[in-house]
Amino acid sequence: MSNDGVDLEKRRFLTLATAGVGAVGAGFIAVPFLGSWNPSEKAKAGGAPVEFNLDKVEVGQMVKVKWRGKPVFVVRRDEKTLSALAKKSEGDELKDAHSEVKTQQPEYVDPINRSRKPEIAVIEGICTHLGCVPQHKKETEVDWGGGFFCPCHGSKFDLAGRVHSGSPASTNLIVPPYHYLADNRILIGEDGGEA
Ligand code: FES
Numbered sequence: 001m002s003n004d005g006v007d008l009e010k011r012r013f014l015t016l017a018t019a020g021v022g023a024v025g026a027g028f029i030a031v032p033f034l035g036s037w038n039p040s041e042k043a044k045a046g047g048a049p050v051e052f053n054l055d056k057v058e059v060g061q062m063v064k065v066k067w068r069g070k071p072v073f074v075v076r077r078d079e080k081t082l083s084a085l086a087k088k089s090e091g092d093e094l095k096d097a098h099s100e101v102k103t104q105q106p107e108y109v110d111p112i113n114r115s116r117k118p119e120i121a122v123i124e125g126i127c128t129h130l131g132c133v134p135q136h137k138k139e140t141e142v143d144w145g146g147g148f149f150c151p152c153h154g155s156k157f158d159l160a161g162r163v164h165s166g167s168p169a170s171t172n173l174i175v176p177p178y179h180y181l182a183d184n185r186i187l188i189g190e191d192g193g194e195a
Pocket residue numbers: 127128129130131132150151152153154155168169
């Protein structure tokens with residue numbers, strides 16, 4: 001065999017060996033990567049939409065619903081509360097009275113009452129300052145119109161989840177995606193079609 005012949009054999013061997021190692025390496029890489037594409041059953045359950053019957057909520061009352069491990073506040077508001085929310089939008093009592101920070105609510109909610117239907121508010125109960133769970137305060141319990149009070153550092157939000165000026169939180173509470181399945185039933189966690 002000539003030197004050229006030896007070199008060719010060597011080169012062929014090295015090429016095959018390198019390709020083999022590459023294939024094994026790719027196999028090791030592919031498994032964890034595929035694993036991360038498939039969410040576990042637990043993760044799916046954690047993110048699944050939650051159905052809620054609005055008959056459980058009386059006027060002025062707040063009911064907590066758990067979605068994705070977070071509390072979601074469902075509040076039934078009356079005409080008086082809704083006109084107070086509209087009036088509040090005119091002054092400088094609120095930081096974002098017209099819901100201009102688009103990340104805080106889906107585009108289909110009204111910018112003032114921040115809901116699909118005026119009387120029912122659906123709001124994530126996580127303070128936008130540092131993540132505490134605010135407390136529901138009725139209009140009659142406080143002198144600032146009622147809404148949600150965060151005891152951690154004193155942020156106040158009205159009954160549409162809009163943050164009061166002077167609060168350490170800078171943005172309104174988040175409105176999650178939701179839609180109506182019927183007049184008295186909502187599905188929290190999915191945008192759905194029209195209201
Ligand atoms: S976490 Fe709510 S005010 Fe700080």
